[in-house]
Amino acid sequence: MKYTVVLPAAGSGKRMKADRNKLLLELSGKPIFIYTLEVFEQDLDCEGIWLAVKGDERELIEQYVERYGIKKVKGYATGGAERQDSVRAGLEMAGQPEIVLVHDAARPFISPEVIRELAERAHESGAAIAGVPVKDTIKKAREGVITETVDREGLWMIQTPQAFRYELLMEAAQRAKDDGFLGTDEAMLVERMGHPVKIVESTYENVKMTTPDDLIYGKAILASRLQEE
Ligand code: CTP
Ligand code: MG
Secondary structure, eight states, X not given: OOEEEEEXXXXXXXXXXXXXXXXXXXXXXXXXXXXXHXXXXXXXXXXXXXXXXXXXXXHHHHHHHHHTTOOOEEEEEEOOSSHHHHHHHHHHHSOOOSEEEEOOTTOTTOOHHHHHHHHHHHHHHSEEEEEEEOOSOEEEEETTEEEEEEOOTTOEEEEEEEEEEHHHHHHHHHHHHHHTOOOSSHHHHHHTTTOOOEEEEOOTTXXXXXXXXXHHHHHHHHHHHHHHO
16 A cells, blocks of 8 residues: 655654754664665655654755655655644645655664555554554552552554554644644544544564663664674
8 A cells, every 4th residue: 555654853852862863863874764764765655755854954854865865755844842743744745645654753663564554454444553562561650659550451552653544634633733632642633533543563673762772772673684684
């Protein structure tokens, strides 16, 4: 199933505690977001990439895109204060594809098989998101004392990509805006409309580069992939 992808890349990466946007940090000599772009560049079903970037980083990001030979970037949207604003700016520029994927530029290790599955499920049912089963025991605590152990059955850690019929996501985004609702992912906007959202089992490698220790894991993933070749 063909799709267009919107990549929010307009964050500042505070939790990474680097001196710049974490997406510009390098893993084995290449910026994190270039790995992400390369996955979609190489996927034949991907018809175009829209990047949401900060105004003052646009030129630098454009230079990298050119230097690494990424051809599918169709344009740049100006990101906003919240991730949801950045995604929305990207969606508004994306034309009207049948299927749109939203994927964090900070998740460079997404698997092509998961992308394919997501686009197909979204085509069938409107909305499909990537996730992995929770591995750890989950408990709730109040003031440092456990109040409840949550049954792990049916609990998922949600990732991106999140895939949608474009019209459905745009309607959900408009309603969220009208209601002043801020979600932590796109699926929440669709869920609150009462529309079912399918889950597609992803891989634990599809980690978001968020804190410094994620970079260690990222380097290890790259090293193991090199060994497999
Ligand atoms: N993002 C964005 N616009 C924002 C905030 C985030 O486009 N206003 C993007 C980030 O660039 C990243 C993705 O959304 O690719 C996921 O967000 P997150 O991991 O939280 O990145 P940051 O917001 O940059 O990091 P932090 O929350 O630590 O500051
Ligand atoms: Mg953030």
